[in-house]
Amino acid sequence: MQTATDTLAIQDQPEAPWGWSREFRMPLYKPGTRVRRAGNWETVSYVSLRRHDLSVHLVGHAEAVDPLELELEPTLFTTVRVSGPYSR
DSSP states (O other): OOOHHHHHHHHHSOOOOTTOOSEEEEOOOOTTOEEEETTEEEEEEEEEEETTEEEEEETTOSSOBOGGGEEOOOEEEESSOOOOTTOO
């Protein structure tokens, strides 16, 4: 048997868009992020996107690096709205 409070709890939970998961993980490259490349720690200088190709530029290196060469712990993202101090 379902009570009124159970129904409210179900309705209050935000839903992810159709075909999406509630959350996903992916690396977030941004200036100042520490990454590992070939066993050495490097710092991200900036990131560029050209013709749908992501390149990561490292401090002290002239050439861009393919993100597949870098190791970075993935960041957790959510696809649903989360109530917080900045939500209306």
